[in-house]
Amino acid sequence: MEKAEASSINRYFYAVVLYFFLWIILTYPFSIQEWEAGAAIAFTASLLSYKELSISGLKNIKRIGILLFWYLPVFIRELIKANLHVAGLVLNPKMPIKPGFVKIKTNLKSPVARVWLANSITLTPGTLSVDIEGQYIYIHWITVGSTDVEHASEEIAGSFEKILEVMFR
Amino acid sequence: MRIEIPQFIWIAWFVIVSIATILATIRAIVGPTNSDRAVGLDTWTTITTGFWVILALYFFQYILLSVSMVYAILSFLGVLAIARYLERGL
Amino acid sequence: MVDLILGWTGVVLVFIGVFFLFLGALGIFRLPDLFNRLQAGTKATTLGVVSTTIGVGLIAKGWLVFSLALAIFLLMTNPISSHALGRASYRAGVKPYKGTNPDLYAEKVKKESDQK
Structure with missing residues (x-):
């Protein structure tokens, strides 16, 4: 197991951002009710799985930018x-x-x-x-x-x- | 809303995808080893995912697109399970 | 007008996609050994299904977001499954096609099985 680069809170918020974004994409016709449910689920699901999701936390968002462009x-x-x-x-x-x-x-x-x-x-x-x-x-x-x-x-x-x-x- | 697509284009798409499915199925049946069958199955599931997407367009049901997403996830997990089985048994 | 242009671009993309799906299946059918089949199968069907998905997203209004998500998912997972299959079948004892030269991987597999 590799040592984590970022703090737990950092990784937790990365997971929340990623899950919430994924939720918005998958329930595409946008509506505010879906977003509320998505936020609740993203916060809960991240609590369970942020350790497995990433080791460098929010830095990954910059990487996704490089990835796309x-x-x-x-x-x-x-x-x-x-x-x-x-x-x-x-x-x-x-x-x-x-x-x-x-x-x-x-x-x-x-x-x-x-x-x-x-x-x-x-x-x-x-x-x-x-x-x-x-x-x-x-x-x-x-x-x-x-x-x-x-x-x-x-x-x-x-x-x-x-x-x-x-x-x- | 979608544009009007002539009948012959639908038929061409379905015929080509069907031929592809049949070729992959033949490989999945003939073998000669179990690994070859697994490769045939992998290709088969990918082609079927594409087929689901075209079907979603044909019936014009948004929900079928979600079905193809679930199908893609399940086939990925299935192929990984088969690969694991081939490597060291269950 | 814009709808029409996007729609027909989508039709062309679906045609390309379907054609590459067919090529992938033909490669699976024709090529001589497992690893070559895996190559044709992975590359051609990946482009085929991604192109089909994006084409469908362009044809139907409002589907593009979901179809792009599906395309990205397929692009990320397809190479992984083919890699897993290739590695597993080499270790399960599938012999490569007789013209395969050089075979540097055989040494590693042999060394590992000796260690066990």
Whole structure:
């Protein structure tokens, strides 16, 4: 278990904000009665689960901002590229695949950042993260480019690692 | 309120999604290993989530969108449970 | 007028989504081994379902908020389930396709099973 960065009250209020926002989204046609019920439920539910929800509390709201305005455009571009790649592969009668398992090295410190990196890698062209072990991520690569750890890291994780490093500072 | 969508567009959507579902089902039946069946099931549930969303539009019921949300959550948990089972047994 | 433009953009998005759902299923059907299938299955169906959902949100007035929430949920959970399946099936002893080269993951799994 990792040591918490923020105080309990901070984490508690982060949980309240997140749950209340989620409640508003899910009961979309806005009405004041729904909001009152949502506030009551958010305060109660956060009491039960704020310890499991986050370790850095309200700082996460800044991270969500970076996520929406910087990470998401890059991510969507990569997702579309990945899909065109898959489409080309599947529709090609010969299926030119050359699969392999490679491992890459990441410099990210926080475990949450590593999970995000692994998730992003799964949705980028031709790669699927299979396992994490400390600094190394094992990846199934459908058309292997290079088997060298450094080289593969740059090619696969380069664009996301910079963003995530800023995000989880 | 929604725009008028011609009949042939609905038919095209439903036919393509049905073919996709059938292909995933064949993989889920044929195998050859249990893990392959689990992969087929995972794809199948994702396709079905998309199908629910289109059905919600077809019947124009907002509540069906919530149904697809619940379906997505349950299928995610189900696939995680299957993966756990494959790795070390129940 | 704006409704009409948004609506037809939505129709195009649903078409793209449905097409990628089909491609994902075709990939599942055609590719030679489990990990390649998992790749095609995850990527194509994720884009497919997200695009379908956003398209439906654009077609029907007032659905966009909920459909964006659904799309974000799917984007976050789909890679996790495929990762879990890939890892579990490698450890359950599924052999990769014979052309798989290199296989650096095999060493780690072997080392771990020796330790037990």
